[in-house]
Amino acid sequence: MNVTVFDPSMPISQIQAALDAAHARQVDNEMGRERYAFLFKPGTYGTATQPLQIKVGYYTEVSGLGASPGDVIINGKVEVYNRCLGDGGTSNCIALNNFWRTASNLTIDINALGQDGCRASANFWAVSQATSLRRVEVRGGNLSLMDYCTAGPQFASGGFLADSKLPFVINGSQQQWLTRNSEIGEWSNGVWNQVFAGVEGAPGEAGFPTPPYTTLDTTPLSREKPYLFVDARGSYQVRVPSARRHTRGLSWNGGETPGRTLPLSEFFVARPSDSAQVINAQLARGMNLLLTPGIYDIAQSLSVKRAGTVVLGLGHATLTAVGGQAALEVADVPGVVIAGVTIDAGPVLSPVLSPVLLRVGKKNGNNGVRKNDPANPTTLSDVYFRVGGPHIGKADISLEVNSDNVLIDHTWVWRADHGTEGFSGDTERWNTNIGRNGAVINGDNVTATGLFVEHFQQYNTIWNGENGTVILYQNELPYDPPTQADWMNGGVEGWAGYRVGADVKTHQLYGGGVYVFNQNNPAIHTENGFEVPRTPGVRLHHIMTVNLGAGTIDHVVNGVGGPADTTRTGLPVYVTDYPAP
Known part of the structure; x- marks a missing residue:
């Protein structure tokens, strides 16, 4: 099953060898099929003279099996370094493609014994999208979100952490980052878009955009991701945290995270077969x-109809919609939790089946009153989507939310800008990997904390529901339109990276960025990064566009803000508030 459970009685050398072997397989296995979960029973691992130093590769989960993060202590490190892509692995060292990995529910007592001076200076977590740190405490040193110990340029484009207690945090080169419901000692800097919600010790946003901080005192709606743990009798249980409103700080600071506990006997433990x-x-x-970890070829939609159902993936378990149908359909019922699941488009765009990868609720609603509950929202946590990458992918819409009262707590919705499909160039990619929209939100009262959507061929995100709230939005427009004619929205040049429907009256976005890199045709223009109705109830706070080296976004939002073009590559164009106060 590719699930390894460690016990503190096991020799550290044996544990280290197993983890090192997995990292050797996964460090460059970006588009591979292997998936791993390494789970640690309660106890202490590593000693002062023999630390456990863990490196986390692609499609790897490292998690504690305690009821609280303090029940599993790693004396050592849990790290991700840059990948060096040039000169045989010695230069062009970046974290821009360090996707699909997670660490959770443990405490790291930093011990860098045996590492050189630079490596010993921090616990490195140099990652980009589709990665998470949850329920982690780091002690005895700094946490660095970039790897400054390898040959440059050392870029990183993350990321997400929640419900964690951290020391001094080095943001470094992280272009954007969301920290939610945590405690931090100090935060070093910002690049383009660093957002904090309900974080004790968060920096204030005075002086925006220098530094580019967006800070919410509390998180309006949150729910921590379910986690597997071993109880005092040695039985496996799943803790399902409750949804909470207007919270600040850790869910576990005063003891057990509020929620319900389900015995593993109430779960069907599935295998890829x-x-x-x-x-x-x-x-x-x-x-x-x-x-369990692996790739599941889904020939018919998985159907979740019962309120309160929990679907929990380990080790980045992946569902592939092989026949063009939705991989997962969730009924319009309250309290469903989908967590730790990656969903891939298959190679078929069916003219008969509705080409959506994950649908929450019926598009036109149920007859009569909708069956949802504001106090118990359906929740998506660390749910990721891919159209292309390891193989050709086609999906009209990746994520469609039709139910009201839904929480999206960290997602990356990605139409691949690179992969192993065997394309001869970007024009072939544009005409083969088909993805019209990344996320379409039709339900009311939907909240997203950490919404990352990239490279789709029309609007990346469409928000049609009322009273939506988004806390950190990150988007890259597609790299690969062949010509301006291929990138036209009627008579308008291009499609905004984020669109709020024309009839919407209330909507809030805190900290949003749309980036452009039209590498297939640098002459292409996009008129606006954001497109929203001009009404007082639709408010955008701290938004920006940025040029990554090719193409132009003419305005930030609705004709406001100057161009993000190659005269200011890497320098964002900010709008502090829209509409202006």
């Missing part, structure tokens, strides 16, 4: 679903 028909039969019986 299980068919969609088998999994659906278990869901219909009222079982929850635990997806």
Whole structure:
């Protein structure tokens, strides 16, 4: 199953060898099929003279099995370094492609014994999208979100952390980052868009955009990701945290995270060899679903119909919609939790099936009153999407939310800008990897904390529901339109990276960025990064566009803000508030 459970009685050398072997397989395995979960039973791992130094590669989860982060202590490190892509792995060292990995529910007592002076200066977590740190405490040194110890340029484009207690944090080269409901000792700097929500010790936003901080005193709606743990009797349980409103700081500071506990016996433990028909039969019986690491070829939609169902993936378990149908359909019911799951488009765009990868609620709603609950929202946590990358992918929409009262707590919705599909160039990619929209939100009262959507061929995000709230939005427009004619929205040049529907009356966005890199045709223009109705209830706070070296965004929002073009590559164009106060 590619799930390894460690016990503190095991020799550290044995644990280190297993982790080192997995990292050697996964450090460059960006588009591979292997998936791993390394789980640590309660106890202490590593000593002062023999620390456990863990390096985390692609599609790897490192998690503690304690009821609280303090139940599993790693004397050593849990790290991600840059990948060096030039000169045989000795130069062009970046974290821009360090995707799909996670660490959670443990404490790191930093011990750098045996590392050189630079490596010993911090615990490095140099990552970009589709990565998370959750329920982690770091002690005894700095946490660095960039790797400054390898040959440059050392770029990074993350990222997300939540419910964690951290020392001095070095943001470094991280272009954007969301820190939610945590405690930090200090934060070093910002690049373009660093957002804090409900964080004790967060820097203020006075002086924006220098530094580019967006700070919310509390998080309006949050729910921590479910986690597997071992109780005092040695039985496996899943803790499902409750949704909370207007919170600040850690969920576990005063003891157990509020929520409910489900025994593992109430979960169907699925393997990649299980068919969609088998999994659906278990869901219909009222079982929850635990997806062990691997790739699941989904020939018919997985259907979640029961309120309160939990679908929890380990080790970046991946569902592939092989026949053009939705990989996952969630009924319009309250309290469903989908967490730790990656969803891939398959190679078929069906003219009969609705080409959506994950749909929450029926598009036109149910007859009568919708069955949802503001106090118990359906929640998506660390749910990632790919159209292309490891293979050709086609999907009209990746994420469609039709239900009201839904929480999206960290997602990366990605139409691939690179991969191993065998394309001869970007024009072939544009005509083959088909993805019209990344996220379409039709439900009311939907909240997103950490919404990352990139490279789709029309609007990347469309928000049609009322009273939506987004805390950190990151978008790159597609790299690969062949010509301006291919990148036209009727008579308008290009499609905004973020669109709020013309009839929407209330909407809030805190900290948003749209980036342009039209490498296939640098002459292409996009008129606006953001497109929203001109109404007092739709408010954007701290938004920006930036040029990454090719193409132009003419305005930030609705004709406001100057061009992000190659005369100011890497220098954002900011709008502090829209509409202006």
